[in-house]
Amino acid sequence: MTLDRATSDHQRAAIKGLVRRQVKACHGQESAASITRVGAKTLSDYGNAHTAKYADIHMPLDVLMDLTLDGGPVALIGLCRMAGGAFVPLPQPGEGSAWAVEVGEAVRKGGDAAARICAALADDGKVDASEIAEHAILDHLAEAIDALVRLHRHAQDVAKEGA
Known part of the structure; x- marks a missing residue:
């Protein structure tokens, strides 16, 4: 059965590219695996856009959040752009702005x-x-x-x- 999906194959491959960049921002798979609930191999699978076996295996939001808190909003920025928006971090309480x-x-x-x-x-x-x-x-x-x-x-x- 084929599902009609809002995202294209190209967009889902781009999401996997964002995942790879997010993992890199956390200093690689081993480092990223040390701060979340999945291992390095699973993180690799989430970013693998070249093997059909992993085409529909994507990073869960809780794992993305762990990596975002560690490595910054790399993937979130890209996802927001893909959705036609912009990621704008809010100022921290007490943080001045010039x-x-x-x-x-x-x-x-x-x-x-x-x-x-x-x-x-x-x-x-x-x-x-x-x-x-x-x-x-x-x-x-x-x-x-x-x-x-x-x-x-x-x-x-x-x-x-x-x-």
Whole structure:
């Protein structure tokens, strides 16, 4: 029986790639296995996109959370982007935020993305798929969006405090 799934084979393979990056952020399989309930071999299976036997074996959320708390939100950032959103970590209680730093980051990341697009436009006034890949435009736009979302969240927090 074949199931109609919302995700494609390509997306599920990309998820496995995110799992591999998350495990790497935890300093490899052995290190990652030491902080969660599954072993190194199982972590390898979760990231294996090249063997049909493991195609439908994916990392459970509790294991992902263990690895996220240790290695940062590597896979979560990618999953959010795949779902059309952005992962925005909330400030820790008591953690100050500097407007100038956040604005500077948003402007810098936005400028980087704009520069990549302008470079792609320079030859013929158009941007095609190969130029998007060559100039890593999607990655730079995602970073700019993330920086703007963080700035937006900060402004929301300040507005709530003043209300």
